[in-house]
Amino acid sequence: MNFLFLSWLVLGLGACAAALPWRSSKITAILGGGSAVLGCLSGLIAAGQGLIADTAATFSLPWSMPGGSFSLRLDGLSAFFLLPLFIVGLVGALYGTEYMRKEKARLHWSWYNLLLVSMAMVVTAANGLLFLFAWECMSLTSFFLVITEYDLPEVVAAGWTYLLATHLGAACLFAFFLTAGAFCGSLDFASFHLLSTLTGPVASVLFLLLVTGFGSKAGIFPFHVWLPDAHPAAPSHVSALMSGVMVKTAIYGLLRMCSFLPASPAWWGGLLMTIGITGALFGIAMAAMQRDVKRSLAYSTVENIGIILLALGFWMHSRAAGQHVVAALALAGGLIHLLNHALFKSLLFLGAGSLMHGSGSRDLGRMGGLMRRMPVTGLMIVCGGMAICALPPFNGLVGEWFIYRALLESGAALSGLGGFFPVMLIGFLALVGGLALIVMTRIIGIALLGVPRSPAAAQAHEAGWPMRSAMIALALLCLAGGLMPIQLLRVTGRAAVLLDPDSAHLFAGQVITPWWLGIMAFLLIGALLAAFSFNRWRQGRATVAAASTWGCGFAFPSSRMSYSAESYSELAQSGILCSCLTPESKDGRTIGFFPLRRSFVFNAPDPVLEKFFKPLFQRLAGYCRRCCRLQSGNLHIYMLYVFSATVLLLFWVGLR
Amino acid sequence: MDTLLHLLLLLVILLNFFLLGSSRLASCIRTTAFQGGILSLLPLLAHGFSGHTLFLASVAFLLKGIAIPYLLFRAIRQVHIRREVEPLIGYVPTLILGTLATAGAFIFSGRLPLIPEHSQSLFVPVGLATLATGFLMLISRRKAITQALGYLIFENGIFIFGMLLTEAMPLMVESGVLLDLLVGVFVMTILMHQINREFSTMNTDNLTSLKE
């Protein structure tokens, strides 16, 4: 526990030091980034201790706030969530020292360090007021990070939607903690076990408050509208931290609070599953249609959160139905996917950031052929792509493997129409896996491979050593996760045991061990090496000649002839996806014999935001403005208000 | 003594109705001054001649009878308008509302239990009636001066009501009330002067630009 305080101390000092107006921004970067790296290191040690220790380390300090107490609790579940936080924080800090442009860097590092501190505090808080305090500090610091480049109007708009969504979510959390505090007498989590004695309907209302409150921060389907705007607006290592970790603190909150609520009825799990699978399908469908790389990755975060929610919902559902093996598999799958997603999504965001850093723009239409000029970044993005599509040697497959096994086991075991639901989920999950493949091959194929589409892409320069080393570290972690799935299961086991005590024996035993996955990953690498050596052996003697790509007789192939981002996903849109998701495209259809200059504009705004939330808020604002005529401006009416208020009060007092 | 008191109070109610009905500004101010004069006699009649009541009556007479009407007349002369423009809801409806308000005041004061020696006096109903009339003038009149007059009548209503409690109201607070009344009206007249200079008219219709 004291390593955690050490990390907070270092981060806090770093934040203050970086806030001071130093002469050269180099010092700020060193101070801020350095303190972030050191803080994360000591945080990692604390997380490690938390994972290894059997009993939870608690710390309590009387805090002068009414109803609040500065009490922390570092148990297996908190340590499990601290792990990705400090890994991604460390790597992000290293990356940020080079990525952050000079003039914007000053306050950036203080917000970054404070974000890390507040996220760590959210995960270890053991008192309702402290939890909300840290929760809102996390939202505020991330808001200030999102609007780092506040001179761009769309960045400010994204920041505003983000702040709005988190605040509405926080209102639901306020309601939850206050009701819980009212029932249990105090806001300490220790006294929240009284919640388990609640009757059905009240517990359900609390659960719904939890889902809306944490859902709006986790980017769960209907409340995800801020995510595709906010994450791309932030600097890349901050988007990595937000997508990889901050979204997971919401899942942590949901899990921690659900562990206090009474035994969940089946429909809770059902609700989470339906939201999860719709979110996954919606997220990945939208990800396939975005021109902006980071926006596409943000949508893929919505998809992965959907998958995690599907797994956790299925865990609740099958625990309520009494299938413990299936529940253990689903829980393991959910938590492992959560950890893996933190790693490979951060890798992808850092890669996208370095692409933007090198080629100067986030638009896929202006990238192309960056692999030749940025080999390391290219390789890292390919590794990240393989991990996110759950392709074998990487860690993405481990989480999905557990989820599939849970669905399969329950699909095979349930008789009658009960088995219908998990099987349908398997079908959808497979569809999502296929679409993920489309998204990643699109990003890699259009951005990295092929012919550069703009002069800036032609002169793209490779990232410096900090950015490269950050990405390499994450890629190695992903590969290690894929090759040694046992370690992943052991780490998640610590957290899962706390959430689902009666599945403890399963996590220890051999029933759900992914041992073979590791072996197959090694075998795959062996087979690849063998095939590669065979290829080199056969090619060794023959000469390698380079020529232009075979263009079926075209003499001068240009970059405009290769597939573009829109055309890549066009077949998927028309073939698979439903019409409500099709993006707006003002196509430049040529009419007449001598068409003038035509342009083709294509953008895919979020349909939920455009078709539901924006009209709703506009209409509400319209009503409010109409009611404002009460303030009509002439004094007589105001006098009438006073007079009628007096008379009304007199009558009311008279009646009582 | 009581009959004279009742007569004076009934006179006050009649003056109220006259104020509600009349449209000429000068006569309104004179009526208010006259009403102020009557009110300043009340403490002497109600509680006999003692140092306290004498001083109170003289200060009230000085302020309500002379000082404030002089200020208002000066304001009128600078603005040289004579006639109140048609009130928001017309003269007849104002009068009807005035009678309704007075009836309401009497009903309301009927429900309030009075101590034996006050049970016969009409102080409470007349006070409330004058108060309601003042409120009505504030609501319905357009000219700033008539609104100030309405505020004055409103204060008169409270002053009548204050008569019941002369021994409770120490001297200092009584004079404080009157002093504040004077300063309030004084500031109002300065403002009316500014309004007139700014808008070159005294009615408050164009004072509605501040709205949502």
Place this chain on the structure above:
Amino acid sequence: MRITILQLFLHLLLLFGLSPLLSGVIGKTKALFAGRVGPPFLQLYFDIWKLFGKGLVISRTTTWIFRAGPVVGLAVPVLAALLIPFGPVGAPISFSGDLIFFVYLFGLSRFFTACAALDTGSSFEGMGAVREVTFSCLAEPTVFFVFIVLARLSGSFSLDAMFGPTLAASWHTAAPSLLLILVCLFIVTLVENCRIPFDDPNTHLELTMIHEVMVLDHSGPDLGMILYGAAMKFLVLGALVVRLFLPVTTGNIALDILLFIGGLLFMAVVIGVIESVMARLRLLRIPQLLVGVSLLSFFSLILLLR
């Protein structure tokens, strides 16, 4: 681990030896139908051998991914073959949940082939990559539904047990749904291996191709490895279809293997017949057909669940 080294050797021998023969058989059947002599049975062996010896010409715009495509294309089917039983010869490796690994293994080869195609930067390869990735995305649910039905029948989640001895017994209990799955698996095999109704292997019109156009720019040993990998992939999926179609085991190992090889050749002839009878479907009809097939497999599961 009842597998002995002999069985592993036999397994690999079948994989490496037999796979090119199938396309030879298909070629011969189509020639028979068209009334011409057609290429010899061992044509693919000669092609692959020739290609391994030839020089290499690669495009200037390509990167290491272009060279990685063929490597993955060859390694993945070999590893996939280790997971499934070839007739009586049990799978060398089998563990609970290996079907998921099997499906995502093919996802890996699809990923690299598509990226290798896009690497050349030409519009034809791009077209092929888009079609390959989109249609396979529709085929995956079908594969999973097929495996669920078999898992439900065999009670275990490893491919070896699913296609193992219990298959014969389950033909009696759930014949209709097994028949449906057989059809679905057969269609998936056609889609994955670019056979006629979905893709034309030896057409020259780039606009109509899916798999062929992706490997347009490869040459020399790379092209050889791709052709050999494609043949092995065809053998792997074919083995599943044949195992499903001929679950009978006579106890004598040699006879079973011969029966299995006969089944494979018969399947090749059937495909040859289909290719000569049908023409390639219009490109827009393929997604509809694939969705139909996945619904069919889903329906077969409902038949089972009833």
Place this chain on the structure above:
Amino acid sequence: MNNMENNLLALLLLLPFCGSVLAFSMPSDRLRPLLLPLCATPHLALTFLVIQSGRPLTTANGWIGVDPLSRLILPVISLLFLGCSFYAVGYLRCRIAWGNRTFVGCLLLFLSAMTLATISRHLGLLWVAVETTTVASAPLIYYNRNRLSMEATWKYLLLGSVGIALAMLGILFIAYAGLAGGEHVSLQLDDILHGAANYSRPWLRAGFVFLLVGFGLKVGFAPLHTWKPDAYGEAPGLVGALLAGGLTSVAFLALLRTLQIMDAASEAVMAREAFLAMGLLSIAFAAVFVVRQPDFKRMLAYSSVEHMGILAIGISVGGIATFGAMLHLINNALTKGVLFLAAANIHRRFGSKKVADARGAISLVPLSATLFLLGFLAITGSPPFAPFISEFTILQGVFSNGHFVTGGLFLFFLAVIFIGMGSTVLSVVFGTPPEKTGTGYENYRDTFATTAVPLIMLLLIFVLGVYLPDPVRHICADAAALLEVRP
């Protein structure tokens, strides 16, 4: 009470009064603003001296006295006035052409009136003090001397006077209730509290209604708030801060005195229900009016209406919510100070209060824009700042007393207000600055004088938000104990 405290209180009262007389008589416009800090600092020192002695102390005739409630509000007013006085020096220097005789004089008169109102133990005296604040603040609002500020002043004055007259009527009703109940008639708060048990019910209730409407008009509860947006919108930021932070607290103190009387007369339930109704109505009105508000100063006025509603709800629910309400009084005053002063700087830089004209303040007046943004986050209850703690405590009281519906409505309206204010604040702070307009405002820059005060206030709120020092907690606890309903 020995005579040392006696003359301390007297000094506390006379200091600002003499200052105001001096201000009116002093000739030079340049020196006069210095009077403000010269009076404010000793006033704050005296306040701390007065509230040092823990036990409630009253003068011989019992008219002036310090009890836990005034011990809470006096330092708030004094601190706010001190901040505003330092700000005023900088402000008046850059508006030297307008002359500041009435402005400085009335400011000091305003302070003395507020002090008198806080420490008066006699209802009549309290009434006179509140009336003086109304009359003293009228010229302050009229400082800009344009048509709009004149209209705002006229409305403020008329509505204020009517309100005060109603309050006077209420006091007379309360006195007569004593008379009708057979008690010795007196307007001394202690006597009323002592004898309230057998006051006659109808008089008492009617008196409560008139007092609630009278002082409610000064506080700005919902149906009676119509003067607030005009007055705060047109007054200079400095005066807005004093009105929103100081005057509302004093008027709310008057309402708390009324509540004390009603508690003593065991009429607490009815009184608290009236407060709850007014509170909810205020938040509802504020929520409706703050959405798409084109003028950011009027938006701050509606935020003041909202926070008065929150105080009313806190008081009405009782329990820990009363403690939260007391704490919220302090936080609200300081945060309003920050917001109004920052808004004044932005208004001065852009020369207009319209959100359409005032855009992109962060690049023109960076420090004031940041203060404005952080003030907005503080006032809407975001954690590192104190209003989060007090609002959360009030909510804790509301939820633990089972008012789930009220709590739900409270949270909903708070969210709507956050949305309404947020879009205005963000477009003011982060929009794209308008191109060079001809007005002479471009040369205005953020100087130390104009931004130091709001910055210190913000730091104060931040400290209060993170750690609540014990003396503050004791003051709030004693004040809350005073209002506890004795069963």
